[in-house]
Amino acid sequence: MTRIIKNRAVVEDSWSVLRLAEGETADTIALPQGPVLVPLSVWTTRKSALLAASSPAAPVGVWLAAGEGPEGLVDDLARLPVIAVDFPKFTDGRGYSAARLLRERYNFQGEIRAIGDVLPDQLFLMARCGIDAFALRADKDADKALALFDTFKTPYQAAVDQPQPLFRRRAA
């Protein structure tokens, strides 16, 4: 079990993340027992086996690498309780677009989890893009990080957390 932030609270969590090591391939790797997040390539090539092995107690989700968009998952969204977005470095911002697309274009209702180089100072931005679970990098303190969700109370733009931009809500 690890501690993650979910819906702005620190909770115990049992999901593991399957990452392909050097030399491992999507079609041969042993599929672990859920709850597990698998790479998009594993999901695409092993979908029926993964679905057969999954259960409410051992669910399967998918994680998207930074260069991967949600387009390849469109038909599977209803079957996935969790989609993770990987941040290989916290300065790689592709995951923000992936999360917004999942929520705003594809209406994904499940959990979107940030994994990888996830740091407290980016939580505010990630939450605005529709990410609602955060597996902080192991050396970061999740309890202290909670305060950073409220860095800015009323930002300008429309986003997932507030679909109306400030200019449509500004008190006259």
Add this chain to the structure above:
Amino acid sequence: MYRYDQYDHALVQERVAQFRDQVRRWKAGELSDDEFRPLRLQNGLYIQRHAPMFRVAVPYGMLSSAQLRRLAKIARDYDKGYAHFTTRHNLQYNWIPVERVPDALAELAEVEMHAIQTSGNCIRNVTTDQFAGVAADEILDPRPLCELLRQWSTFHPEFAFLPRKFKIAVNGALEDRALTWFHDIGLHIRKNEAGEVGFRVIVGGGLGRTPIRGQVVREFLHWQDILTYNEAILRVYNRYGRRDNAYKARIKILVQALGVEKFAEQVEAEWAHLKGGPATLTQAEYDRVAAFFNPPAYVQLPAIDEGFVQAQAELPAFARWVERNVRPHRVPGYASVTLSLKKPGTAPGDVTDQQMERVADLADRYSFGEVRVTHEQNLVLADVRQDELQALWEDAKAVSLATPNIGLITDMICCPGGDFCDLANAKSIPIANAIQAKFEDLDYLYDIGDIELNISGCMNSCGHHHVGHIGVLGVDKGNEEWYQITLGGRQGNNALLGKVIGPSFPADEVAGVVEKLIQVYLENRHEEELFIDTLDRLGVEPFKTRIYGDRLKGKNAA
């Protein structure tokens, strides 16, 4: 100009608190240097050669006198009593310790200013024409739309970690005074046949290491769609721009790789989903913001003031200043004045705290309390009565801000260079000063006439050398500072990149080379021909021959 409401105030105050906390955590070791770096950069804070360099935003170049006084106070209380105006409507301090930056930010927030996104791989300060609202050739005042873009880009949640920095410029007049062809996004305000206001959208321009002129992605975009369309452009860039090599990461490289048609297709496909969504601008919001830019309370004046005409006849020095630094205004009896920050012997764009306070006073007395910053690193008082120009001139002279050289060779664009900037390969200020010294004689200077000379201390091109008629670029050659010369660059509607004319020169030869280029022009010009016209007519050969002739002969002999 725009004034903050409770929401704008809250956001800059929250920014101060956020940065104060980040500095604290960095000092406490909770944030590593690598983790802190992008956070401080997004507050304009570089760790530099001598001390941190701190860059403050002057959104679309507008400053109130109160803001300018505060900038002066910060220069005095936190720095060494001076600051530097950049080519993108920013002000830079050079000596503020990191620990004091949160307090400086708090002082800025009190006067509705900030350093948000003045650096880092995010959407930077939006720039525009320094004569917005007063230019005779204006289609629409770009400032309300600039303010709407400022708000949209401020803490944009999806685009805070782009592949590379992202700069937007807006021009609202017939003549481009905002270098729009060389920005990541350049916007031209225009009207369609139905009289509706919109933008020509140009993407993928930029200077820097790989200078490229932008390309038109859309000829007409209705103004209400600008935020959703920008989101489409930025999303395509955020997802597909290169991240493997910082030198290949600007959007211009993506546009080049895809070709502009394919790039435009991707943007349009993305926009199809966003068009008409909640981020579509409303007339009510435009009107709310535009009201802040209503014309000031002009009085009715004769188109030509007799006293002003007479003063020019009697005072040649005043007439000279009027010729170079005063520009017609669209309201009869008014003029726009450029205060030169290019006094020979000083660093171009630098101002002292006292000068800033004095300019604030001049703005209050002569120009409705407002000042503009130009991308040529000067200051503008946009709304001065003709019958007060002489008094303004006398006052400006007293603080060395009346150098009559706007548009002349000594009014050069120049980055801080190796004296201050860690990125620089070479110094630029001493080169500027050496060139200024060659052209100190006013008659000579006026005889040469309009010419643009731009100096950058490195490939990052903050001094816009690519678009100078004469460009000077500092390069590092075996740990020595050398300078490469380009010719034929230009800004404006026909913006072009200059071409390198040959091998580079050591620092002590640059001013002499520039003088030779000017001699070729003076010897060959036709009546009324400017430097750039003669260059266009003759081509670069005669200029090259004059500069390299002896050297090439010498080589042949050997």
